[in-house]
Amino acid sequence: MIELRNVTIRAGNYRLEKISFRVEAGQYAAIMGVTGIGKTTILEAVCGLRRIESGNIFIGDIDVTHWSPADRKLGYVPQDLALFPTMTVREHLEFAMRLRRTVSQQREARVAELSKLLNITPLLNRKVAKLSGGEAQRVALGRALSFQPSALLLDEPLSALDSATRTAMQELLRDVNRQMGVAVLHITHNEQEAAAVSDVCIRLTRVQPHEALQITAAPTRRGYGEPG
Amino acid sequence: MAAPVDPLQPPTDAGKARPPKAGPTASVTPKRSSGASDAIFFIVMGGLSACFVLLILLLLAADLRFTTFADFQAALLKPEIQAAFRLTILTCTTAAILSLWVATPFGYLLSRYKFPGRWLIDTIVDIPMVLPPLVLGLSLLILFHLPFGDWKLESWLREDVGFPVTYRWPAVVLAQFSVSCAFAIRTMRVTFDQINPRAEDVARTLGCSRGQAFLQIALPQAWRGMLAAGTIAWARALGEFGPILVFAGSTRFKTEVLSTSVFLEFSVGQLDAAVAVSLLMVAMAVVVLLVLRGLGTGMAT
Numbered sequence: 001m002i003e004l005r006n007v008t009i010r011a012g013n014y015r016l017e018k019i020s021f022r023v024e025a026g027q028y029a030a031i032m033g034v035t036g037i038g039k040t041t042i043l044e045a046v047c048g049l050r051r052i053e054s055g056n057i058f059i060g061d062i063d064v065t066h067w068s069p070a071d072r073k074l075g076y077v078p079q080d081l082a083l084f085p086t087m088t089v090r091e092h093l094e095f096a097m098r099l100r101r102t103v104s105q106q107r108e109a110r111v112a113e114l115s116k117l118l119n120i121t122p123l124l125n126r127k128v129a130k131l132s133g134g135e136a137q138r139v140a141l142g143r144a145l146s147f148q149p150s151a152l153l154l155d156e157p158l159s160a161l162d163s164a165t166r167t168a169m170q171e172l173l174r175d176v177n178r179q180m181g182v183a184v185l186h187i188t189h190n191e192q193e194a195a196a197v198s199d200v201c202i203r204l205t206r207v208q209p210h211e212a213l214q215i216t217a218a219p220t221r222r223g224y225g226e227p228g
Numbered sequence: 229m230a231a232p233v234d235p236l237q238p239p240t241d242a243g244k245a246r247p248p249k250a251g252p253t254a255s256v257t258p259k260r261s262s263g264a265s266d267a268i269f270f271i272v273m274g275g276l277s278a279c280f281v282l283l284i285l286l287l288l289a290a291d292l293r294f295t296t297f298a299d300f301q302a303a304l305l306k307p308e309i310q311a312a313f314r315l316t317i318l319t320c321t322t323a324a325i326l327s328l329w330v331a332t333p334f335g336y337l338l339s340r341y342k343f344p345g346r347w348l349i350d351t352i353v354d355i356p357m358v359l360p361p362l363v364l365g366l367s368l369l370i371l372f373h374l375p376f377g378d379w380k381l382e383s384w385l386r387e388d389v390g391f392p393v394t395y396r397w398p399a400v401v402l403a404q405f406s407v408s409c410a411f412a413i414r415t416m417r418v419t420f421d422q423i424n425p426r427a428e429d430v431a432r433t434l435g436c437s438r439g440q441a442f443l444q445i446a447l448p449q450a451w452r453g454m455l456a457a458g459t460i461a462w463a464r465a466l467g468e469f470g471p472i473l474v475f476a477g478s479t480r481f482k483t484e485v486l487s488t489s490v491f492l493e494f495s496v497g498q499l500d501a502a503v504a505v506s507l508l509m510v511a512m513a514v515v516v517l518l519v520l521r522g523l524g525t526g527m528a529t
């Protein structure tokens with residue numbers, strides 16, 4: 001469960017005020033809004049990379065407002081993916097588990113499981129520099145899932161994909177959400193994508209540049225069709 | 229020439245009254261220019277650049293022309309020059325390593341964090357680069373010998389710590405370090421500026437502390453920059469002269485480094501030896517520059 005209560009974030013010379021929404025455990029939420037409205041800023045605030053001015057952020061009923069990003073245990077896939085250039089694909093999947101000193105048997109099992117799920121087993125020993133867009137996105141997703149996070153934060157994770165890969169990835173994300181029961185916050189510009197993956201769509205709108213942000217959450221078609 | 233008609237614009241009244249003729253508006257046939265302007269561009273830009281390259285080449289040629297191989301060999305066989313060579317290598321390397329130890333965290337802080345007074349820190353780092361070298365040496369000397377009540381830094385180091393600095397080799401290293409560290413910090417800052425901080429952000433969401441993100445994500449990407457910074461620091465230390473002369477003196481076999489050798493030989497009228505040592509330093513500088521080029525960082529400036 002992720003909840004924002006009256007969160008105000010200052011980012012550069014604009015400000016996002018009184019943001020409140022709630023995403024239940026196991027729920028898949030799409031976040032939509034025009035470019036520059038602050039979707040990425042909100043995601044960064046949720047994972048603790050951006051300090052908020054006021055309000056509270058809850059993860060699973062715990063107030064994590066002042067926690068470090070490391071303690072929040074959220075899987076984050078930023079828009080630019082930000083893979084680690086000096087590491088192989090395997091090292092990406094192992095990274096969070098090494099930090100947690102997971103025993104090597106468990107680690108290997110988890111890497112095998114994830115790489116099979118994401119279809120990146122043949123890439124495990126490659127460096128990330130020459131991966132294609134789709135491969136890189138799956139690695140970033142694998143890295144975010146590797147330590148079994150309580151929620152997944154995705155910033156336009158499918159933007160660089162052709163339509164066939166995109167559909168496959170949408171199904172994959174949906175499966176991950178269903179099988180692992182993690183809450184997902186997924187920023188997208190694509191209505192179809194939002195409808196295909198999400199249970200609920202959180203829309204950010206602002207009529208005038210200086211007016212307060214309006215947030216509306218509505219179940220998507222998919223959300224109606226399936227029990228949450 | 230008739231004004232070109234924008235096909236995307238809705239037709240105006242004027243357009244209706246006078247429909248565009250097919251003739252002049254459609255004449256956009258490409259015409260090849262003579263290429264004269266390109267030639268002038270390259271002659272002017274290339275000519276000015278060539279002036280500088282020529283100057284440096286002439287300087288080196290003049291040095292080579294002035295001395296003979298026998299002179300060069302004789303100078304290098306002198307025990308005091310050999311001692312100076314050894315001391316130069318040792319002090320430059322020490323200063324470069326110390327610079328790197330300070331410059332890597334410093335460059336990272338400057339690159340990643342905005343903090344109050346950062347502009348001031350940034351400016352202070354530049355001071356050794358713009359300060360006249362003699363002034364820097366004099367300032368070091370004064371700092372070590374300025375009495376604070378009964379207490380003096382140099383006396384304290386000599387009597388209590390047992391490690392006197394002034395007019396000894398540590399003074400050479402400190403004088404070199406004061407300047408070369410500034411250059412190393414600049415290089416490391418540029419290095420970290422070019423590394424995407426998002427990767428460190430993501431590492432922190434995966435469970436890293438800030439320190440772990442620095443050590444495990446940023447540092448492995450920065451090795452090229454660190455080599456470049458170390459090389460630049462080393463090269464700056466090699467060229468250091470003024471502060472060493474003032475703060476460490478130029479005692480033969482004790483604090484004489486190659487740059488002071490040139491001065492010492494020159495001041496006693498041994499021009500041959502001075503030029504021979506100069507050429508040795510040119511050779512060392514060229515090696516360093518080739519190493520830098522080899523790293524392909526392009527951050528030598």
